[in-house]
Amino acid sequence: MHLELFALYAGPDQIMAVTSGLAGVLGVLLMFWNKVVAGFFRILRFLRRPGQSAPTNSAETQRSANES
Numbered sequence: 001m002h003l004e005l006f007a008l009y010a011g012p013d014q015i016m017a018v019t020s021g022l023a024g025v026l027g028v029l030l031m032f033w034n035k036v037v038a039g040f041f042r043i044l045r046f047l048r049r050p051g052q053s054a055p056t057n058s059a060e061t062q063r064s065a066n067e068s
Contacts, residue, residue, distance in 0.1 A: 029036060
């Protein structure tokens, strides 16, 4: 019998602890899912920003046209 094979054994007592931890992490992630997704898109928008964008408010557009 090879004793090294005992190191590869993963019985229910080991697997249940790992899956319980994963379920806890997934549960917390799902509770705050909207905040996680919003933060992801905020970071993505920050990284993909090409530079200053044009003013979108009509008052700002009118003000910048009058200053020129």
